Amino acid sequence: MLYNFILHFTTFPVLKCALLTSSPHHISQPHTHIMEEENSEAKLMGRKLSEIPCFRNTFLYSISSGLGAGLVHFLATSNVRRSGHVAMASYGCVTLSYWVYCRYNFSQQKFKMAQLQSALQKQAVYEGTDMENTVFREA
Numbered sequence: 001m002l003y004n005f006i007l008h009f010t011t012f013p014v015l016k017c018a019l020l021t022s023s024p025h026h027i028s029q030p031h032t033h034i035m036e037e038e039n040s041e042a043k044l045m046g047r048k049l050s051e052i053p054c055f056r057n058t059f060l061y062s063i064s065s066g067l068g069a070g071l072v073h074f075l076a077t078s079n080v081r082r083s084g085h086v087a088m089a090s091y092g093c094v095t096l097s098y099w100v101y102c103r104y105n106f107s108q109q110k111f112k113m114a115q116l117q118s119a120l121q122k123q124a125v126y127e128g129t130d131m132e133n134t135v136f137r138e139a
């Protein structure tokens with residue numbers, strides 16, 4: 001009973017693996033709940049972060065620029081508190097500006113892809129007809 005309680009409520013995968021392999025009936029127990037924890041991804045408002053366009057690049061650029069700006073400011077002034085403020089300001093500014101830039105480009109690409117897809121569908125419908133010749137002449 002205590003074994004099952006600890007196995008169910010422990011959050012450390014190493015401890016779970018040790019408990020599963022040390023149990024006398026470990027052969028009959030499936031290890032699927034350990035695999036579920038390893039495959040789980042971080043979510044933001046119910047959406048996986050890997051599915052959000054521009055999320056990864058935005059935060060990679062903003063974190064590295066914040067660290068770089070804070071470090072350069074610290075090396076120049078030796079003021080720890082102000083260097084932290086510079087780092088956070090740089091992080092915030094780069095996050096907001098790159099997020100807007102990246103999402104704008106993403107929406108433009110998405111719009112162009114929708115136009116291209118529509119044109120390809122029209123081309124498939126008009127292929128082999130007289131309408132195809134008039135469409136090519138207009139373009």
